Amino acid sequence: MDYAIEMLHVTKEFPGIIANDDVTIRVKKGTIHALLGENGAGKSTLMSILFGMYQPNRGEIKVNGKTVVINDPNVANDLGIGMVHQHFKLVDIYTAAENIILGREDKSMFGPLSFANASKKIKELGERYGLYVDPDMKVEDMTVGMQQRVEILKMLYRDSDILIFDEPTAVLTPQEIDELMEIMKNLKNEGKTIVLITHKLKEIKRVADVCTVLRRGKVIDTIDVASTSESEMAKLMVGRDVEFKVDKKEHEFGDVVLKVEHLNVKNARGLSAVKDLSFDIRKGEILGIAGIDGNGQTELVYALTGLSKVESGKVYLNGKDITDLSIYDHYEAGLSHVPEDRHRHGLILDFKLKENYIVHSYDKAPFCKHGVLDNKEIDKYASRLTEEFDVRSGQGIETIARSMSGGNQQKAIIAREVDRSSDLMIIVQPTRGLDVGAIEYIHNRIVNERNKGRAILLVSFELDEILSLSDRIAVMFSGEITGVKKAEETNEHELGLLMAGGHSNA
Amino acid sequence: MLKKYEKIIIPLVAIILGLLVGMLILLVSGLDVGALFSGLLQGATGIKSGSDLNLRYPGELLVTAIPLIFTGLAIGFAYRCGMFNIGADGQVIFGSLCAVSFALLVPLPGPLAAIGTLLAGGLGGAIWAFIPGILKVKFNISEVVTGIMLNYVALYGCNYFIRILPGSTDTKTAEIPLNASLESEFLSSITNNSRLHWGIVVVIIATILYWFIIEKTSFGYQLRATGFNKEGARYAGIKADRSVILSIMISGFLAGLAGSMLVQGTFTWGRILVASESYGFDGIAVALVGGCNALGIFLSGLLFALLSVSETILQVAGIPREIGQIISSSIIFFVAIQYIIKFFLDRSFKKKKRAVSSKEEAA
Numbered sequence: 001m002d003y004a005i006e007m008l009h010v011t012k013e014f015p016g017i018i019a020n021d022d023v024t025i026r027v028k029k030g031t032i033h034a035l036l037g038e039n040g041a042g043k044s045t046l047m048s049i050l051f052g053m054y055q056p057n058r059g060e061i062k063v064n065g066k067t068v069v070i071n072d073p074n075v076a077n078d079l080g081i082g083m084v085h086q087h088f089k090l091v092d093i094y095t096a097a098e099n100i101i102l103g104r105e106d107k108s109m110f111g112p113l114s115f116a117n118a119s120k121k122i123k124e125l126g127e128r129y130g131l132y133v134d135p136d137m138k139v140e141d142m143t144v145g146m147q148q149r150v151e152i153l154k155m156l157y158r159d160s161d162i163l164i165f166d167e168p169t170a171v172l173t174p175q176e177i178d179e180l181m182e183i184m185k186n187l188k189n190e191g192k193t194i195v196l197i198t199h200k201l202k203e204i205k206r207v208a209d210v211c212t213v214l215r216r217g218k219v220i221d222t223i224d225v226a227s228t229s230e231s232e233m234a235k236l237m238v239g240r241d242v243e244f245k246v247d248k249k250e251h252e253f254g255d256v257v258l259k260v261e262h263l264n265v266k267n268a269r270g271l272s273a274v275k276d277l278s279f280d281i282r283k284g285e286i287l288g289i290a291g292i293d294g295n296g297q298t299e300l301v302y303a304l305t306g307l308s309k310v311e312s313g314k315v316y317l318n319g320k321d322i323t324d325l326s327i328y329d330h331y332e333a334g335l336s337h338v339p340e341d342r343h344r345h346g347l348i349l350d351f352k353l354k355e356n357y358i359v360h361s362y363d364k365a366p367f368c369k370h371g372v373l374d375n376k377e378i379d380k381y382a383s384r385l386t387e388e389f390d391v392r393s394g395q396g397i398e399t400i401a402r403s404m405s406g407g408n409q410q411k412a413i414i415a416r417e418v419d420r421s422s423d424l425m426i427i428v429q430p431t432r433g434l435d436v437g438a439i440e441y442i443h444n445r446i447v448n449e450r451n452k453g454r455a456i457l458l459v460s461f462e463l464d465e466i467l468s469l470s471d472r473i474a475v476m477f478s479g480e481i482t483g484v485k486k487a488e489e490t491n492e493h494e495l496g497l498l499m500a501g502g503h504s505n506a
Numbered sequence: 507m508l509k510k511y512e513k514i515i516i517p518l519v520a521i522i523l524g525l526l527v528g529m530l531i532l533l534v535s536g537l538d539v540g541a542l543f544s545g546l547l548q549g550a551t552g553i554k555s556g557s558d559l560n561l562r563y564p565g566e567l568l569v570t571a572i573p574l575i576f577t578g579l580a581i582g583f584a585y586r587c588g589m590f591n592i593g594a595d596g597q598v599i600f601g602s603l604c605a606v607s608f609a610l611l612v613p614l615p616g617p618l619a620a621i622g623t624l625l626a627g628g629l630g631g632a633i634w635a636f637i638p639g640i641l642k643v644k645f646n647i648s649e650v651v652t653g654i655m656l657n658y659v660a661l662y663g664c665n666y667f668i669r670i671l672p673g674s675t676d677t678k679t680a681e682i683p684l685n686a687s688l689e690s691e692f693l694s695s696i697t698n699n700s701r702l703h704w705g706i707v708v709v710i711i712a713t714i715l716y717w718f719i720i721e722k723t724s725f726g727y728q729l730r731a732t733g734f735n736k737e738g739a740r741y742a743g744i745k746a747d748r749s750v751i752l753s754i755m756i757s758g759f760l761a762g763l764a765g766s767m768l769v770q771g772t773f774t775w776g777r778i779l780v781a782s783e784s785y786g787f788d789g790i791a792v793a794l795v796g797g798c799n800a801l802g803i804f805l806s807g808l809l810f811a812l813l814s815v816s817e818t819i820l821q822v823a824g825i826p827r828e829i830g831q832i833i834s835s836s837i838i839f840f841v842a843i844q845y846i847i848k849f850f851l852d853r854s855f856k857k858k859k860r861a862v863s864s865k866e867e868a869a
Contacts, residue, residue: 015852307741328743337741345741350734359731359742368724 002065004029004162004193005050005081010059012045019045020056021217027162027210029064032184032194034204034225036237037214038407038435043197046214047164050195051083052076063162082155083164088147090139096150097122097135100157118157125156129186144292145176152183163187164195169203173292174463174496181207199237199435201230213237238437246443246468249451253471254283257455258304258424263313265296265303273299275479276313281424281455286446288470288487289459290495296479297459298340301428304457305337306330307345317424331360336417340428340459346413347401354382354397357416389415390441407438414442418449425449428459443469463492463499477501513797515851516844520795521809524837528829541823549816552698565693565700567808567815569772572705573598575807576764577789579716580631580757582798586720587753588733593638593653594761595786596660597631599779601765603664604630606776609682609769610671619686624708624766631762632755634660639754643747649754661782668776679776688770703771709804712760717800719756729753761786791838810834 005027012020019042027033035043048054050061052070061068063079070076076083090099101118115135122135131149139147148168155163165184169177184194184207196208204211204225211228213220213236220236234242259280267273273296281287291297302308304315306327315323322333331337339345347356358367358378366377382397391411393399401409410430417425427446431439446469450456460466466473467487474484475498483498532539548554552563577594584591591597605627614622638652673680688704720726732739732749740746764785769776792810796802813834817827840847 326743326745327740328745331743339741344735344737346738348731348735348738348742351731355727355731359738359744362727363724371723371725373722373724373727 002029003027003062004064005195006060006062006065007046007050008060008062010046010049010056010061012042012049012054012056018217020049023059023214023217023219025212025219025222027193027195029193030188030191031209032188032196032207034196034198034208034211035214036199036201036204036211036233038199038237038437041214041237041435042217043214044166047083047166047195047197050076051081051164077158077160080159080161081164082158082160082162084148084151084155084166084168086167086170088151090147090150092140093138095136095138096133096142096146096153099139099150100135100154102154104158121157122153125153129156129190130183131156143176144171145173145179148172148176148180149183152187161191162193162195164197166197167199168196169198169200171293171461173499174492175500177203201233201436204233205230215239234436238435240437242436242440246447248447248469251284251451253285254453256280256282257318258457259314259316259319260304261314261316263300263303263315264311265299265308266311267299272311273479274303277479277481278313279474279481279484281457283423283455284450284453285471286450286456286458286469288466288473289457289476290463290466290473291461291476291499293461295476295499297428297476299479300476301337301340301426301457301459304426305335331420331422334423336420336422336425338413338417338425338427338430342406342409342413347409349400349402351401352397353386353391353393353399353401353404353412354378356401356412357382357385357397359416360420385412385415385419389418389445391415407434410434410442411438414445418445422454424455424457426457426459429461430458431460431462431465439465463495466495467492475499512848512851513799513802516847517795517797517802517806517841519847519851520837520840520844523840524833527836528833531832532825532829537825538823541825542820542829545816545820545823545825546812548819549812560698561696562698562700563815563819565697565702567811568706569701569703570815571807571811572703572709572771573764573767573785574788574792574811575709575804576712576760576767577785578792578796578803578807579712579789579800580760580764580786581789581793582796582800582803583716583720583760584754584757585793585798586733587729587749587757588736589642589750589754589757590650591635591638591653591754591757591761592650592790593635593656593786594757594789595782595784596653596657597634597758597761598765598768598785599657599660599664599782600634601627601631601762602769602776603667603765604762605766605769606668606679606682607671609686610673610680613683614686616685619683620688620704620770623682623686623770624688624763627766627769628759628762631758631760631765633758635754635758635761636751639751642754643750657782657786661779665778668778671776674776674778677778678773681775682769686770687774688767689774701772703767705767705771708763708767712763713800713804716760716803720800761789764789791834795837795841809837 003026007023007025010020010023023046037043045054049056052073052075055071061070068079097115097118100122119135126132131153133146133149133153139150168180172180187194198204208225210222211225211233212222215237261278263274263277264272265274277300289297303310306325310323314321317333317335320333322330325333343349361367367374379397386397389411392408393404414430430442430446446456458469470487472484473487473490473495474481475495477499478501528542529539532542549563549567552560577598580594581591605623608626609623612622634656637656638649641647641652642649668674668679671679690704693702694700728744729749729752731742731744732746733753736746788810792807793803796806813830817830820829821827
């Protein structure tokens with residue numbers, strides 16, 4: 001069979017790191033080829049090279065058997081290579097059709113844009129591949145799944161035959177993931193070639209034919225998906241055995257730690273984002289908040305932690321009203337917070353690792369005496385956390401946080417927040433973008449804290465994570481809780497319906 | 507290993523390159539390159555072949571350096587806290603006005619007058635810096651835009667007030683009382699009657715405090731954290747808006763002290779300015795070359811002062827005085843393009859390493 005893409009002995013070096021080390025992959029025409037690897041394994045770099053965003057130091061690229069030099073994304077487009085980026089590149093206020101033809105408009109010299117041909121082609125493409133999109137709908141009014149379909153149509157409209165999907169399911173609901181998988185299969189059946197970048201084994205198992213595993217910039221193996229189990233793939237990716245199940249024992253919950261009553265919060269644009277929420281969490285309990293990104297979870301967390309103002313309602317921590325306290329006093333009341341955005345909130349990226357460990361306690365003994373920092377104490381503390389939580393970095397506690405990998409940055413934040421031993425932990429997206437090895441570790445840490453009797457509010461957009469960690473699960477949709485379920489009494493399907501705004505009894 | 511010394515190596519390379527540019531221009535113009543170095547040596551130490559050691563030169567060098575170091579510290583402090591205080595120039599001018607007004611209008615006994623005048627200048631600068639600070643926090647207006655505009659307001663506004671102080675002429679105010687000035691007979695006498703004043707002690711103390719506050723205190727930690735990532739600092743429980751305003755006010759205080767130095771030391775009166783003397787802008791260069799750390803700023807302040815005081819010496823030796831400015835501009839240029847210097851340093855460093863490792867392999 002012919003190869004659509006051959007990347008032979010590709011090496012790409014960045015200062016101080018070899019992102020791709022003599023990587024060879026061959027993608028057969030009409031197949032779905034998965035690229036699996038941990039963060040920083042070099043998947044995205046490799047695809048960026050194929051898409052013309054980086055130039056390799058060494059190596060050869062062949063498309064449909066011909067050696068090519070791709071030094072610009074436009075060249076890639078002309079070769080029939082299209083990419084669906086993780087963060088969509090769409091113009092919000094344009095309609096689907098306008099977005100799709102952008103850059104390829106039919107127009108007479110002075111006349112208005114003509115959509116007649118475009119609309120016809122979009123319709124045809126949609127029917128052929130099962131990509132249903134209303135061409136006249138504005139992107140800002142679409143669900144994320146629909147936006148992704150627009151992105152796919154954009155590639156097809158440009159006659160791309162080779163489609164690269166960069167972590168396409170990160171933002172989708174389970175139902176939308178199902179649909180996407182169907183679409184990918186349709187595309188394959190119509191003769192398209194697909195490269196799927198992901199670290200989700202389940203998805204590979206569902207759609208891919210072949211999978212190339214990358215680790216630290218090198219190809220570890222290229223395997224036949226049908227005859228390889230998920231745990232074997234995980235082992236190839238991480239380099240050791242990975243435990244998928246979290247060891248969580250049944251236990252009695254204690255007193256109520258967090259009590260939220262009729263909470264209303266507005267978002268940055270002044271619109272109501274959290275509507276009349278009430279819930280509580282007990283000692284030793286993990287309450288998972290499931291839901292699609294943008295349904296009020298962020299605003300809820302901001303309100304609970306004092307980062308934004310509460311419109312109305314009350315928040316009690318250990319019976320104390322903390323609704324209107326300052327951020328500082330929230331922490332004093334016994335709260336720790338693993339924030340959603342580790343770069344915006346979680347870390348001061350230009351600070352050293354050790355300085356990042358003390359962001360809440362820099363002004364307290366033993367780190368600070370009479371306003372003067374005690375570097376010995378800080379170093380001692382930082383070394384202990386680094387060792388205990390296995391935070392790895394180039395220059396130890398002196399490393400600038402910016403230069404650490406995402407997984408280790410997250411471990412550092414978890415270390416800091418866990419070590420504060422607060423009664424209530426608010427943990428948001430603890431494993432976003434992390435690989436299975438780091439996820440396993442962080443999940444165990446979270447459950448460990450639960451077992452010690454902390455109350456934990458876990459917000460995640462990953463249903464698997466919510467299901468495997470939570471004791472109870474509340475689903476948020478459009479600022480409201482559409483259902484609260486016990487973790488062992490629900491499943492992905494039911495939660496998925498709730499996340500999309502349906503009701504479980506409907 | 508290279509990273510560790512980068513902060514020192516890059517400015518040094520820039521200074522050497524800057525001097526090379528100066529030499530090259532002299533060579534091309536057919537002028538005496540040696541005179542450049544003997545001129546700089548004389549400006550720095552007072553040593554001149556064929557004549558007696560004259561300590562007046564280093565004395566005057568320090569007089570010129572003092573306000574430069576203060577504005578360098580001002581810019582550096584703001585920069586470390588995530589801000590670009592381009593309004594330092596206006597803060598120097600307003601600080602001068604406050605200092606001279608205090609000295610002339612508030613008679614105090616003994617050294618209290620000098621201390622009061624000093625603080626009046628600093629507080630003036632801090633108040634002038636408060637305006638861009640509060641505008642930044644409340645309305646998210648860039649401190650660069652407001653700073654530049656306030657420079658003009660300060661320049662023309664202060665001229666008016668200087669003119670109406672009792673005893674002012676068309677060009678300057680009356681002389682400030684002796685006990686409000688920082689003049690020192692002792693310092694002057696050991697430097698062959700230069701204008702060297704007690705400000706040198708003040709600037710050394712300020713430099714040490716700068717280092718201590720930024721690097722060693724929880725207060726400095728808080729300001730730096732806010733400067734790097736305001737949202738991150740807010741998340742950590744730091745009152746970020748307050749930190750922003752305090753940072754720029756401390757920066758303004760340091761710039762205001764530069765104004766006090768001009769009033770109490772360099773001159774002993776306030777002056778009506780036709781145009782900005784650009785102490786604030788020179789401070790940007792000083793801070794940049796000094797890498798925004800305390801000792802670096804102190805040394806780079808001395809360097810820029812040297813290039814400026816050497817101009818007259820060079821002119822006497824038949825070298826156009828502009829050469830000093832050419833050199834200092836080149837140095838700034840080379841520091842500004844430090845990424846290119848870094849690139850070449852990295853490359854030659856790597857080559858060496860490669861050469862070493864291949865030798866090892868061969869062995």
